[in-house]
Amino acid sequence: MSMQVPPDLDPAVRRLISEGRFRDESEIVAEGIRLVLKRDQLEKDIQEGLNALDAGNRIPASDVYAEARRRVAAIADEQRR
8 A cells, every 4th residue: 555644744754753653654554543443433432322321221430430440541551562
């Protein structure tokens, strides 16, 4: 696959590579795709939750907070890798 980096993003791409955060442009693109997929899943999960609330399905706040803490910990673990 071939792609062109928009001129306004080129400095950011070069900076990310020079800082050692990514080896090359393809790693940046791959990370961007992963982030879009995660965002899409999050939006889907939020909509499912809203639909459940509209249907009268409620979850105790303590369960919600426990799940939120679990997810935040998982994200933190993933970012450390």
